Amino acid sequence: MSTDFGSRIRLSVFGESHAPAVGVVLEGVPAGETIDFEELQAFLARRAPGQSALTTARKEADVPEFLSGIVNGVTCGSAITAVIRNSDTRSADYENLKIIPRPGHADYPAYVKYGGHNDIRGGGQFSARLTAPLCIAGGILLQILERRGIYIGAHIAEIAGIKDQTFDASFFDSIAKKPFPVVSDEAGAAMQEAILAAKKEGDSVGGIVECVITGLAPGLGDPLYGSFEGILSQAVFGIPAVKGIEFGAGFEAARLRGSQNNDAYCIDEAGQIRTVTNNHGGILGGLTSGMPVIFRAAFKPTPSIAKPQQSVDLKEMKETELVIQGRHDPCVVPRAVPCVIAAAAVSAAQIVL
16 A cells, blocks of 8 residues: 555555556545545546547546445545456566666666565556546545535646646636647647657657646645645655646746745735735645645656667666567646646645545
8 A cells, every 4th residue: 555645634545557456545534425426437537548549558447446435425434445446457568577677667666675576567556557546536525625615627738848828717617528638729739749749759748737726715734844735745746757846936936036926915806815916826834825726747758668768687787678568658648637636636635624
């Protein structure tokens, strides 16, 4: 089982990419919350593999089987436990990787940590397959948070250097219905062309997912190590391939003066204190400010590519060439959008429920 995440709402995911199943244990969810399973399944479908030429050809239904915690569609107060059966595995594709680590993967450090006993098939416990149970937890908590006026949405902000248009809460519903979640379909078409071009060359591309959380009251979270930025960052970095996260103006703030970066306060039409701009991304001193929380997560290019790569033979202790077999996403970003939303939902639940 992976390290637990959270304190008030506790999340654990378990399993490996080619194990019989992957699963989740979600503790601390209030009793009496109705779960819409059709809505949950629609959310899981956004992450599921094998839906187009832009994703891995692996086919998985990703239908959760609930073992505890929900009775007649309503949470009962005990731990919610669910599994998703793995059905379309091709473990033979990974035989040669037991002693030849893939560049860009966790194979070598895992080999050292676990003495060579780590499950290499499909990446084992390091696989993005473990985001399926994350999305079960996130999909459940999304429904509970929405009843409290908190909404979360995300889009593909960038792929292969091609940028989408500005994103805000007005796009949440329309983006969720799109097979390729962007604001600008023109930019989306260019992104898809770039993904397919890289795939044709046996290569891959990376990108950025932007996420917005609305409805959080001001003053939630704690300073320093209890900051909401820290909670979000830990959850987001639990998604494989994430290499960076920024809030609001992010790294661009380092290039501004204080007079440019500071967000002036004002009183809106409803008599609520707000800021004129939102360079702080909805979090100040680790606490929510009442403005939308805005963050972006950077995803590296998929490390499993068809091009020959240099590696080492761990048994012979000599350099060798590696050609990776198997089915892989030429870009993980499109399927990562619901994973980022799920991570945000699990994080928001820590300071709301």
